Amino acid sequence: xxxxxxxxxxxxxxxxxxxxxxxxxxxxxxxxxxxxxxxxxxxxxxxxxxxxxxxxxxxxxxxxxxxxxxxxxxxxxxxxxxxxxxxxxxxxxxxxxxxxxxxxxxxxxxxxxxxxxxxxxxxxxxxxxxxxxxxxxxxxxxxxxxxxxxxxxxxxxxxxxxxxxxxxxxxxxxxxxxxxxxxxxxxxxxxxxxxxxxxxxxxxxxxxxxxxxxxxxxxxxxxxxxxxxxxxxxxxxxxxxxxxxxxxxxxxxxxxxxxxxxxxxxxxxxxxxxxxxxxxxxxxxxxxxxxxxxxxxxxxxxxxxxxxxxxxxxxxxxxxxxxxxxxxxxxxxxxxxxxxxxxxxxxxxxxxxxxxxxxxxxxxxxxxxxxxxxxxxxxxxxxxxxxxxxxxxxxxxxxxxxxxxxxxxxxxxxxxxxxxxxxxxxxxxxxxxxxxxxxxxxxxxxxxxxxxxxxxxxxxxxxxxxxxxxxxxxxxxxxxxxxxxxxxxxxxxxxxxxxxxxxxxxxxxxxxxxxxxxxxxxxxxxxxxxxxxxxxxxxxxxxxxxxxxxxxxxxxxxxxxxxxxxxxxxxxxxxxxxxxxxxxxxxxxxxxxxxxxxxxxxxxxxxxxxxxxxxxxxxxxxxxxxxxxxxxxxxxxxxxxxxxxxxxxxxxx
Numbered sequence: 001x002x003x004x005x006x007x008x009x010x011x012x013x014x015x016x017x018x019x020x021x022x023x024x025x026x027x028x029x030x031x032x033x034x035x036x037x038x039x040x041x042x043x044x045x046x047x048x049x050x051x052x053x054x055x056x057x058x059x060x061x062x063x064x065x066x067x068x069x070x071x072x073x074x075x076x077x078x079x080x081x082x083x084x085x086x087x088x089x090x091x092x093x094x095x096x097x098x099x100x101x102x103x104x105x106x107x108x109x110x111x112x113x114x115x116x117x118x119x120x121x122x123x124x125x126x127x128x129x130x131x132x133x134x135x136x137x138x139x140x141x142x143x144x145x146x147x148x149x150x151x152x153x154x155x156x157x158x159x160x161x162x163x164x165x166x167x168x169x170x171x172x173x174x175x176x177x178x179x180x181x182x183x184x185x186x187x188x189x190x191x192x193x194x195x196x197x198x199x200x201x202x203x204x205x206x207x208x209x210x211x212x213x214x215x216x217x218x219x220x221x222x223x224x225x226x227x228x229x230x231x232x233x234x235x236x237x238x239x240x241x242x243x244x245x246x247x248x249x250x251x252x253x254x255x256x257x258x259x260x261x262x263x264x265x266x267x268x269x270x271x272x273x274x275x276x277x278x279x280x281x282x283x284x285x286x287x288x289x290x291x292x293x294x295x296x297x298x299x300x301x302x303x304x305x306x307x308x309x310x311x312x313x314x315x316x317x318x319x320x321x322x323x324x325x326x327x328x329x330x331x332x333x334x335x336x337x338x339x340x341x342x343x344x345x346x347x348x349x350x351x352x353x354x355x356x357x358x359x360x361x362x363x364x365x366x367x368x369x370x371x372x373x374x375x376x377x378x379x380x381x382x383x384x385x386x387x388x389x390x391x392x393x394x395x396x397x398x399x400x401x402x403x404x405x406x407x408x409x410x411x412x413x414x415x416x417x418x419x420x421x422x423x424x425x426x427x428x429x430x431x432x433x434x435x436x437x438x439x440x441x442x443x444x445x446x447x448x449x450x451x452x453x454x455x456x457x458x459x460x461x462x463x464x465x466x467x468x469x470x471x472x473x474x475x476x477x478x479x480x481x482x483x484x485x486x487x488x489x490x491x492x493x494x495x496x497x498x499x500x501x502x503x504x505x506x507x508x509x510x511x512x513x514x515x516x517x518x519x520x521x522x523x524x525x526x527x528x529x530x531x532x533x534x535x536x537x538x539x540x541x542x543x544x545x546x547x548x549x550x551x552x553x554x555x556x557x558x559x560x561x562x563x564x565x566x567x568x569x570x571x572x573x574x575x576x577x578x579x580x581x582x583x584x585x586x587x588x589x590x591x592x593x594x595x596x597x598x599x600x601x602x603x604x605x606x607x608x609x610x611x612x613x614x615x616x617x618x619x620x621x622x623x624x625x626x627x628x629x630x631x632x633x634x635x636x637x638x639x640x641x642x643x644x645x646x647x648x649x650x651x652x653x
Contacts, residue, residue: 001051001054001094001095001096001097002048002051002094002095003048003049003051003054003092003093003094003095004046004047004048004049004092004093005024005031005045005046005047005049005061005091005092006044006045006046006089006090006091006092006093007024007044007045007046007047007063007085007090008042008043008044008085008086008089008090009022009042009043009044009045009083009084009085009086010041010042010043010083010084010086011036011037011038011041011043011067011082011083011084012036012038012041012067012080012081012082012083013038013039013041014038014069014080014081015036015038015067015068015069015080015081016038016068016069016070016071017035017036017037017038018071019066019067019068019071019074020035020036020065020066020067020068021033021034021035021036021065021066022034022036022045022063022064022065022083023063023064023065023066024045024047024061024062024063025060025061025062025063025064026049026053026054026059026060026061026062027053027055027059027060028060029053031047031049031053032045032047036065036067036083044089049092054094057116058116061092063085065083067081067082067083068081069081076277077277094118096118097203098203098204099111099203100202100203101195101197101202101203101204101205103195103196103197103235104195104232104233104234104235105193105194105195105231105232105233105234105235105236105237106231106232106233107195107205108148108195108205108207108224108231109148109231112167112205113145113148113149114148114149115148115149115150115151115152117152120153120155121149121152121153121154121155122154122155122156122157122166122167123142123145123154123155123156123157123166123167123168123169124156124157124158124159124162124163124166124167124168124169125138125141125142125156125157125158125159125168125169125171125437125440126158126159126160126161126162126163126168126169126170126171126172126180127158127159127160127171127172127436128160128171128172128173128176129172130158130431130433130436132458132459132460132461133214133459134171134172134217135426135428135436135439135459136218136457136458136459137171137209137217137218137221138158138169138171138436138440139426139439139440139443139444139454139457139459140218140221140222140225140453140454140455140457141169141171141209141221141224141225142154142156142169142440142441142443142444143225143443143444143447143448143453143454144224144225144226144453145169145225145444146444146445146447146448147225147447147448147451147453149448150448151448153445153568153569154441154444154568155441155565155568156437156440156441156444157433157437157561158433158434158436158437158440159433160180160433161180162180162181162198162199162206164198164200164201165201165204166204167198167204167205167206167207168198168204168205168206168207169207169209170206170207170208170209170210171209171210171217171221172210173210173211173212174188174192174210174212176210177189177208177210181199189208189235189236190236191236191237191238192208192209192210192211192212192216192217192220192238192239193208193209193210193220193223193224193236193237193238193239194207194208194235194236194237195207195208195235195236196208196235207224209221209224216239219239219241219242220239222242222244222453222455223237223239223242225453226242226244226453244455247418247419247420247422247452247455247456249417249418249419250289250398250417250419251419251452252287252411252416252419252450252451252452253287253449253450253451253452254267254268254285254286254287254356254451255286255287255288255289255411256286256287256288256393257393258393258394258395258396259392259393259394259395260392260393261301261303261390261391261392262286262390262391262392262393263387263388263389263390264284264385264386264387264388264389264390264391265387265388267284267285267286267391268284268285269282269283269284269387270387271384271385271386271387272361272384272385272387273382273383273384274363274365274382274383274384274385275381275382276365276378276381277365277366277367277378277381279363279365279381279383281360281361281362281363282360282361282385283358283359283360283361284358284359284391285356285357285358285359286356286357286359286391286393287355287356287357287410287411288352288353288354288355288357288393288396289354289396289398289413290354290355290400290404290407290410290411290413290414291354291398291399291400291407291413291414291417291603291604292352292354292396292397292398293354293396293397293398293399293400293604294349294350294352294394294395294396295349295394295395296348296349296350297348297349298349298394298395299346299347299348299349299394300322300346300347300348300349300351300352300391300392300393300394301344301345301346301347301391301392301394302320302328302343302344302345302346302347302389302390302391302392303342303343303344303389303390303391303392304318304330304340304342304343304344304345304385304389305340305341305342305343305385305386305388305389306318306330306339306340306343306383306384306385306386306389307337307338307339307340307383307384307386308332308337308338308339308382308383308384309337309380309381309382309383310335310336310337310380311335311337311367311368311377311380311381312332312333312334312335312337312365312366312367312368312380312381313366313367313368313370314331314333314335315333315364315366316331316332316333316363316364316365316366317329317330317331317332317333317363317364318330318332318361318362318363318364318383318385319361319362319363319364320345320347320359320360320361320362321358321359321360321362322347322351322352322357322358322359322360323351323352323353323357323358324358325351327345327347327348327351327359328345328346328347330343330345332363332365332383335368349394352394354400354407354410355406355407355410355411356410359391361385363383365381365382365383366381367380367381397604397605398603398604398605399602399603399604399605400413400602400603400604401600401601401602402414402538402540402548402600402601402602402603403538403539403540403548403579403598403600403601404538404579405536405538405576405577405578405579405580405581405594406576406577408446408538408550408576409449409573409576410449411446411449411450412446412447412449412450414470414548414603415446415470415472415548415550416446416450416452417470418456419450419451419452420452420453420454420455420456420457421443421454421455421456421457421458422456422457423456423469423470424457424458424469424470424471424472425458425459425460425465425466425467425469425470425471425472426439426443426457426458426459426460426471426472426474427460427461427463427466427471427472427473427474427475427481427484428459428460428461428474428475429461429473429474429475429476429479429480429481430461430475430476430479430557431461432475432557433557434557434558434560434561435474435475435476435557435560437561437564438474438552438560438561438563438564439459439472439474441561441564441565441567441568442472442474442552442564442567443457445567445568463481463483463484467541467543467544468543468544468547469544469547470541470547470548470549470550471484471541471547471548471549471550472549472550472552473549473550473551473552473553474552474553474560475553475560476553476554476555476556476557476560477528477529477535477553477554477555480551480553483542483543484542484549484551486542487539487540487541487542487543487549488537488539488549488551488598489537489539489579489580489597489598490537490551528555529553529554529555529559530555531555531556531558531559532559532562532584532585532586533554533555533559533563533582533583533584533585534552534553534554534559534560534562534563534564534566534567534582534583534585535551535552535553535554535580535581535582535583536550536551536552536553536580536581536582536583537550537551537579537580537581537597537598538550538551538579538580538598539551539579539598539599540598540599540601545601546601546602546603548603552564559585562585563583563585566583566585566590567583569590571589571590571592572590572592575592575594576594577594578594578595578596578597579595579596579597579598580594580595580596580597580598581593581594582594
């Protein structure tokens with residue numbers, strides 16, 4: 001193993017070189033220290049990292065800086081004291097070799113599919129046939145792999161034979177396994193859930209998920225994909241039964257329930273002690289359902305347990321931010337120190353949002369005595385935030401404006417409203433390997449985000465059974481059923497930037513209207529997508545109201561699979577907004593174009609005054625205009641009635 005660090009930085013031109021240093025540490029070992037030069041503030045370091053310092057786990061790389069602008073004393077808060085690390089120009093190069101895969105199923109979780117692995121992760125799924133039943137098993141197995149990689153992308157391919165240089169998952173009967181391993185000299189497993197070496201390659205694994213009947217194969221796939229399942233230290237396992245936990249709606253990774261209190265430890269934040277003038281910050285993340293709606297007057301309640309030391313100045317505080325907005329503060333103003341148990345803070349519901357929420361804690365610690373050339377005592381600047389502190393989620397209701405690709409990229413909503421995909425049908429428009437692999441990439445990517453395997457998912461090649469569900473349609477554009485296209489925005493007038501990235505319309509029945517003012521073109525046609533582009537669109541199902549269809553398509557199977565790989569990239573996922581997405585799969589970084597193309601619809605149930613509140617906030621200006629018109633109309637009616645009453649009364653007199 002060999003590793004090299006290249007570090008680029010820029011420092012202040014006001015630093016004193018005799019007393020300004022940058023040090024680099026790896027796992028508490030000093031690798032180097034350099035002098036920060038004010039006359040040449042742009043610098044770079046190239047370091048060879050000894051292999052003995054690299055651990056087979058996460059490694060800590062620390063950059064420490066000492067900065068001064070005088071020989072006598074420096075104000076630590078002076079704006080002249082800064083050093084900026086150029087992260088875009090800094091990198092680590094590591095050369096390493098893969099270890100031989102031990103023939104133990106336990107290595108699946110602790111070695112084979114490890115999020116600490118570098119480079120692209122590729123897995124080939126070998127299917128005996130691409131029937132809907134085996135596609136379901138493949139989706140369950142692929143999602144188990146993606147979940148074990150935690151946050152790293154995985155590229156899945158599908159074939160009928162083993163792929164060299166990659167880990168392979170074989171799903172089929174024992175006879176099928178014998179056929180693809182014929183002539184390799186490898187011994188066949190004695191059970192239907194097993195790990196083997198790839199023929200002639202001990203650095204990659206062949207995982208067999210099989211059985212004589214579909215029910216047995218399903219149990220083996222579920223056992224393989226379930227993270228909590230204690231896979232044994234043996235090369236194979238005989239699965240008698242798998243008891244899956246009950247699944248409820250709006251369940252998944254980091255999802256919180258309404259009117260429920262969670263300790264910080266429940267949300268992944270452990271007890272933290274802050275120390276010094278620059279103590280840093282910590283944050284916890286929790287997720288509300290993608291269709292969550294929170295009333296502004298429903299508060300998120302915090303119950304904080306903390307202790308701070310003596311000797312803090314009265315302007316010390318622990319500040320809290322929810323989604324980047326200031327949410328509250330706890331004063332640390334007792335010079336003798338103190339402890340807070342159950343300190344209550346109410347955060348307005350308006351700061352909460354559907355999807356992921358970030359609650360950060362930023363302590364500001366000031367020494368009691370400070371001033372020019374005065375020794376600053378910083379060892380007593382201490383505050384500890386305990387993980388038994390709690391956050392209580394307020395009442396939420398489920399109501400969302402659709403379509404919303406951003407909600408889909410958060411956790412797969414609405415197709416994962418039931419997180420095991422039980423109300424979703426995946427419609428494959430052909431039986432090509434690229435279409436099947438695209439489906440596995442999409443489903444496993446969303447399962448990685450939701451944290452739940454798709455045990456209830458259904459696959460189909462025919463538009464018939466399952467159309468009452470939410471539908472995911474995957475395949476080349478020329479194979480997409482006409483009923484799906486007629487219900488999609490592709491059959492209506494679309495707006496595209498004039499630059500020409502969609503010069504791909506058909507020659508027949510085409511209406512083009514240019515608009516020079518906003519440099520867009522409106523196209524009324526059935527689209528033909530150019531090679532090297534991926535189209536993703538979400539719209540209301542033409543078969544069932546409040547149900548959704550997600551269409552993933554391209555001009556060819558090759559572009560479709562390439563686009564499915566690209567969907568794992570963060571730069572592409574960040575472009576999931578509005579309801580239609582076009583990804584340019586050019587040789588450079590993928591480019592994402594998005595727009596609103598379809599009609600709006602709503603899903604969820606909001607009752608009475610809550611529904612009125614929703615529309616008042618969503619359409620504020622229109623609501624105010626309607627209110628003013630209603631007041632004027634009411635005043636006119638009252639005036640007319642009074643005038644009529646007065647006339648009648650005077651007439652009687």
